[in-house]
Amino acid sequence: MTVSTAQRALKHILKRDNAAREFLGQLSDSLNTGFCFEDASGEILWGSKNGFTRTLPFEHEEKALGIFHYSTENALTLFVALKLLFQKEWEKKKIGKEVLGLYREINMIYDLSELISEKIDAESIAKVTLEEASQIIDTTHALFLIYDPEKDEVLQIARLGENPKSQAFIEEQKDVLRELITRGVSAIVPADRIAKNPALKHLKTVMYAPLKVKHRTFGMVIIGHEEEVGYTAAELKLLTTISLQSATAIESAHLYQKGLKEVQDREDAIRKIHDVSQKFVPSEFIKSLGKAKITEVFLGDLVEREVTVVFVDIRGFTTISEGLSPTDNFLFVNSFNNRMGPIVRKNGGFIMQYLGDGFMALFTEGSQGALSASVEMHRALQKYNKERALRKRLPVHIGVGMQSGKLIMGITGDNERLDAAIISDTVNTAARIEGLSKHFGTSILLTQECKVNLTDPDQFDFRYLGQVQPKGKMKPIDLYECINGDAEDLQNHKLSNLKTFDDAMTLFLNKEFAMAAVTFQQIFKSNTKDQPAKLFLNRAAQLITQEIEDNWKGVETMTTK
Structure with a gap:
């Protein structure tokens, strides 16, 4: 996490966290001493600098966050207490960030599942997989490869990033890629191996994961970055999960296409x-x-x-x-x-x-x-x-x-x-x-x-x-x-006009068609999506000029089903 995050954590303790502030105040009283804290920008977060003759830098991970002003040796206990409070707040924020990252990963995997569930061909699944993976794993280039054992070919199904020589790379590295696919393991490629491979000269960071279903591996996903971003074990695990999910989707799509008969229309x-x-x-x-x-x-x-x-x-x-x-x-x-x-x-x-x-x-x-x-x-x-x-x-x-x-x-x-x-x-x-x-x-x-x-x-x-x-x-x-x-707007319209509509229906059923038409028109004009209001407006308007029987009860007789 950044210095600014650490500074915000420190400011939260000294300015907003009532429990921490009360603890520091009580500790100051018991030690009969005090302190002043000035952050890196010069803002006083606690106390006043007046009367304090000594200072200590407050650092975290070799980064200066502020200055601790004090006068007596007893105040060093306050310094240690502040350090402990800060460390606790820092760990809490760190855990929160990890949880947020985990949530993003779960959400991405869920979104990927939703997207690929609508695809029925390997190309579409591969393209979506690379696009979604790049949203959460920092990458500039990626390849989605499938091995065809019958033709002994490694096929590029999808790619991410500009690399006009990607096909040449696949042909040159076919034996290596085939071996990696057959082994079915995930790995982060060491930097020295990347540097020694001319085909990877445009990349500084690379990792890969297999496309595996049950005990069969039929391809792999390779992602890389033009800079040294330092992929982690967690990111490798995430790529492996994405690859396995995509492999299952491709297998299901293959079975679906194999079993689905051709239809004419x-x-x-x-x-x-x-x-x-x-x-x-x-x-x-x-x-x-x-x-x-x-x-x-x-x-x-x-x-x-x-x-x-x-x-x-x-x-x-x-x-x-x-x-x-x-x-x-x-x-x-x-x-x-x-x-x-x-x-x-x-x-x-x-x-x-x-x-x-x-x-x-x-x-x-x-x-x-x-x-x-x-x-x-x-x-x-x-x-x-x-x-x-x-x-x-x-x-x-x-x-x-x-x-x-x-x-x-x-x-x-x-x-x-x-x-x-x-x-x-x-x-x-x-x-x-x-x-x-x-x-x-x-x-x-x-x-x-x-x-x-x-x-x-x-x-x-x-x-x-x-x-x-x-x-x-x-x-x-x-x-x-x-x-x-x-829909919400139409529902709100009808709710606000419930009584008006009921009044219009009463007028209509009482054969007061002119007033009914006026009322229904008022409702319809306020929202022209109100189809029942339009229907009864037209019916009332038509009945105004017609001779109505005494036993008329407003029953509409349908001539079609």
């Missing part, structure tokens, strides 16, 4: 996801049937349950997928499901079926968990979209619809092909509600049954959107918008 990739998902039965479904494992399930097993069904749909999925290759499309959907699945499970639900551009989830413990999961999914995507924006990727938005009610869960099919099935109007209605969320422009849409089923409704904020009669349904459904899943 995006639709085939999505269909494959859907087809594969149908082969798996959620363990929660099996447990709901009263079975411990899938081998205990038989054709015809069934149970009736009270559940909340949630449909989640990726908005604008076609637009997003058009800009992706089939493989990237697969990875995108898989990444989305990996983020949403844990949230569903954490809130007491399970995903019954993946639908390519969304999924259907069941919550057997009521709608509280279903709504909590829906809000959390939106918030997770808002955070995820910030990361996507940095990578210049389109944002991901979802629409959620839910319904509570009874359904039959069971095993259907025939003796050769079994399938987990749910049979209920509740599922059909939940799917319709999700479709209606597009119509209303809401992030989360739920029915009256879901709202009544909540165990803690005060946890959420709602807006009543009236009644809708979906196509094919005999009875209208009361709908509510949960605004807690909206």
